[in-house]
Amino acid sequence: MGITFRKETFRDDFTFKNSPEHIRRFPFPFQEDSYMYAVNIEPHVRGPKGSVLENLIDVDEHYVAEMQDRALVLAEDPLRCQSLPHMTLAGWDLLELLMEQQALGYPEHFTLTRDGDRWRWINRPLGIDDTFTFGDVSTLPYGPMEYITRQSQGDFCILDQRDGNLWMDAGMVTTQADWSLDFDIGMNFFEWHAPVPLAHEKGIFVRALKFLTNIQQGKPARRLNWTMTINPRLDTSPENYHKWGPDRATVTPENVGDKVHLRVELQSFWRLPRSNGIVFPIRCYLIKMDELVTQPKWARRLHRVIRDLPDELANYKGLTRYRPTLLEWLSKLDDGSPTSPGFGPD
Amino acid sequence: MSTGTTKLDVVVSDVVPVNELVTRFHFRRRDGALLPRFSGGAHVVVEMRDGERTRLNPYSLMGSPLDTREYTISVRRDDVGRGGSLFMHRNVRPGMEMVISYPVNLFSLDLRARKHLMLAGGIGITPFMAQTAQLAAEGGNFELHYTCRTASLGTYADVLRERYDRRVRLYHDDRDERIELDRLLSSQPLGTHLYVCGPSGMIGWVRDSAASLGWPTETVHFEHFAAPQPGAPFDVTLGLSGRTIRVGEQQSLLEAIEAAGVDPPYLCRGGVCGQCETNVIAHDGKFIHNDHWLSEEEHRSCKKIMPCVSRFEGRSLVLER
Numbered sequence: 001m002g003i004t005f006r007k008e009t010f011r012d013d014f015t016f017k018n019s020p021e022h023i024r025r026f027p028f029p030f031q032e033d034s035y036m037y038a039v040n041i042e043p044h045v046r047g048p049k050g051s052v053l054e055n056l057i058d059v060d061e062h063y064v065a066e067m068q069d070r071a072l073v074l075a076e077d078p079l080r081c082q083s084l085p086h087m088t089l090a091g092w093d094l095l096e097l098l099m100e101q102q103a104l105g106y107p108e109h110f111t112l113t114r115d116g117d118r119w120r121w122i123n124r125p126l127g128i129d130d131t132f133t134f135g136d137v138s139t140l141p142y143g144p145m146e147y148i149t150r151q152s153q154g155d156f157c158i159l160d161q162r163d164g165n166l167w168m169d170a171g172m173v174t175t176q177a178d179w180s181l182d183f184d185i186g187m188n189f190f191e192w193h194a195p196v197p198l199a200h201e202k203g204i205f206v207r208a209l210k211f212l213t214n215i216q217q218g219k220p221a222r223r224l225n226w227t228m229t230i231n232p233r234l235d236t237s238p239e240n241y242h243k244w245g246p247d248r249a250t251v252t253p254e255n256v257g258d259k260v261h262l263r264v265e266l267q268s269f270w271r272l273p274r275s276n277g278i279v280f281p282i283r284c285y286l287i288k289m290d291e292l293v294t295q296p297k298w299a300r301r302l303h304r305v306i307r308d309l310p311d312e313l314a315n316y317k318g319l320t321r322y323r324p325t326l327l328e329w330l331s332k333l334d335d336g337s338p339t340s341p342g343f344g345p346d
Numbered sequence: 347m348s349t350g351t352t353k354l355d356v357v358v359s360d361v362v363p364v365n366e367l368v369t370r371f372h373f374r375r376r377d378g379a380l381l382p383r384f385s386g387g388a389h390v391v392v393e394m395r396d397g398e399r400t401r402l403n404p405y406s407l408m409g410s411p412l413d414t415r416e417y418t419i420s421v422r423r424d425d426v427g428r429g430g431s432l433f434m435h436r437n438v439r440p441g442m443e444m445v446i447s448y449p450v451n452l453f454s455l456d457l458r459a460r461k462h463l464m465l466a467g468g469i470g471i472t473p474f475m476a477q478t479a480q481l482a483a484e485g486g487n488f489e490l491h492y493t494c495r496t497a498s499l500g501t502y503a504d505v506l507r508e509r510y511d512r513r514v515r516l517y518h519d520d521r522d523e524r525i526e527l528d529r530l531l532s533s534q535p536l537g538t539h540l541y542v543c544g545p546s547g548m549i550g551w552v553r554d555s556a557a558s559l560g561w562p563t564e565t566v567h568f569e570h571f572a573a574p575q576p577g578a579p580f581d582v583t584l585g586l587s588g589r590t591i592r593v594g595e596q597q598s599l600l601e602a603i604e605a606a607g608v609d610p611p612y613l614c615r616g617g618v619c620g621q622c623e624t625n626v627i628a629h630d631g632k633f634i635h636n637d638h639w640l641s642e643e644e645h646r647s648c649k650k651i652m653p654c655v656s657r658f659e660g661r662s663l664v665l666e667r
């Protein structure tokens with residue numbers, strides 16, 4: 001069967017859209033009518049067929065367009081991809097993980113064949129067929145992390161584990177919600193989380209770090225995070241704030257449904273075998289309000305979550321400016337009836 | 347979640363006596379596939395079914411991380427301990443089916459180091475076998491100083507000398523050879539990391555010397571499995587499940603909790619990883635803390651215990667399990 005990859009853009013004319021099947025599989029992040037930070041970590045195991053969890057590394061209809069957008073970002077700003085010198089081994093670990101998982105989940109699109117250290121990787125959607133020596137950087141056109149993350153949806157941080165902490169020593173970050181790899185490179189878990197409100201006081205990061213430093217090989221974990229973005233723009237980086245920041249002022253009652261997007265990150269945590277590092281894939285899913293409200297339960301619940309969100313969180317997530325307009329629009333879809341528990345549509 | 351890690355079904359592919367105290371065990375996957383990759387310094391937890399009881403002991407992987415057709419561990423016979431090593435020596439034979447955990451690394455190389463300075467004492471040599479293999483393959487810079495009681499008890503000293511020649515230096519107690527630690531530690535190039543694995547006296551000596559010579563703590567790495575110590579039996583009430591159990595002389599508190607059918611988290615079973623940390627609800631008596639995880643202050647507070655290695659003496663203890 002295979003996936004039909006959409007031709008679409010995440011900039012300029014913004015032609016990004018979800019097909020009806022992709023609306024239904026959207027990872028809606030609220031399991032109740034309110035939201036607060038918590039240590040929401042669970043084992044990353046496979047979920048129902050047709051969901052974003054059917055495979056542990058998800059590839060969807062936006063794959064090709066996202067990879068093209070990533071190439072554009074990198075051409076303008078090579079610092080979105082960085083790897084400190086001691087992280088090359090972890091880069092090979094990541095290359096192995098992503099090739100294995102993509103070939104396993106989508107054999108019609110990706111094929112990996114190994115003969116000892118001699119590997120052949122076929123990526124049909126992007127027209128790639130490369131043979132290389134595993135562990136020998138000179139046999140690939142880029143370093144191992146950059147090579148494979150130019151072919152994998154989502155951002156990736158690779159953390160080195162030392163002194164009971166995690167250090168952001170490598171990454172490919174082009175689809176981020178307003179943070180910068182170039183700023184965070186070399187920082188530890190507490191340092192890069194410093195801007196987050198309320199969560200430090202609640203002890204969330206201390207507990208999360210204890211959990212992460214003990215993540216075991218073969219036992220990945222995951223959590224969901226969310227924010228909102230005006231226009232389906234993947235690259236909302238501080239570096240390009242001048243391009244997307246002003247969009248927040250363009251939301252009107254007439255264009256909410258088309259312009260305002262819920263942005264959900266499916267974050268997972270994997271121990272890397274050779275380097276003992278951890279990789280943190282941040283897979284970003286976008287859905288515009290018009291698409292989201294086709295599921296009445298999601299519309300009602302999102303209204304209540306945004307209405308009752310603490311101001312600190314709304315500010316941190318950058319919603320403050322258009323929150324009243326959005327709420328006004330969503331309130332018309334909330335008749336006050338109860339919502340069923342759990343994430344899924346009714 | 348019944349265990350700290352994913353498990354591997356293996357078969358013992360070889361048992362090789364190395365010297366009068368040490369025996370090496372080889373494991374392969376029962377389905378013939380490759381074992382998971384690992385990083386130098388990692389250990390596995392070996393499950394030993396000994397009649398009614400199950401012992402779980404951690405052992406460092408000593409093979410090359412580049413070749414995972416089999417895993418190898420070396421076990422030193424300990425005649426006075428709780429019997430895990432005796433079980434391995436007496437009962438484990440080629441062809442036997444066993445269960446081991448996925449590799450876990452609590453003694454990882456710092457790959458930023460310009461040079462890796464390694465100090466091993468006795469059976470503490472095993473994690474360095476894997477680390478030196480990993481570094482040698484990458485052209486890494488290391489130097490290994492290895493102390494043993496006698497030449498015949500210098501487990502793998504010959505192998506290491508043959509592989510790495512002058513990068514390995516041996517010291518024999520019976521010949522009064524001692525590491526000149528202060529001189530060694532004061533003559534290292536910038537960017538050197540120090541690794542030590544051996545008896546706790548040696549670890550303490552090396553850490554103290556490094557500290558007094560101004561080595562930053564993040565450059566000093568040590569592997570320190572506290573073997574669970576036998577001790578007097580004691581009773582514990584598990585507050586959440588409402589049961590009272592007895593911890594036997596030869597059993598750890600963690601093992602007793604598991605035997606009662608409760609599945610607490612664990613990884614290292616050696617008091618270093620922090621996974622089994624358990625809250626104390628009430629107590630009347632004295633804690634015998636043997637872990638390296640809780641701070642001294644936490645030990646004094648009597649509010650937490652690490653059941654994999656620590657014990658209790660007194661009238662009553664209620665835990666949040």
Ligand code: HEM
Nearest residue numbers: 037038039040157159179192193195196199208226227280
């Ligand atoms: C090693 C894995 C992780 C990495 C690399 C990571 C990275 C980040 C980064 C770069 C930010 C943005 C901070 C900024 O504003 O500059 C962030 C935000 C945040 N992180 Fe993490 N994080 C990790 C794991 C976790 C875990 C395990 C938790 C909690 C259980 C967590 C909770 C949060 C929260 C609550 C925010 C604020 C997000 C929002 O409201 O949009 N993170 N993280």
Ligand code: FES
Nearest residue numbers: 615619620622654
């Ligand atoms: S299991 Fe690791 S400290 Fe107890």
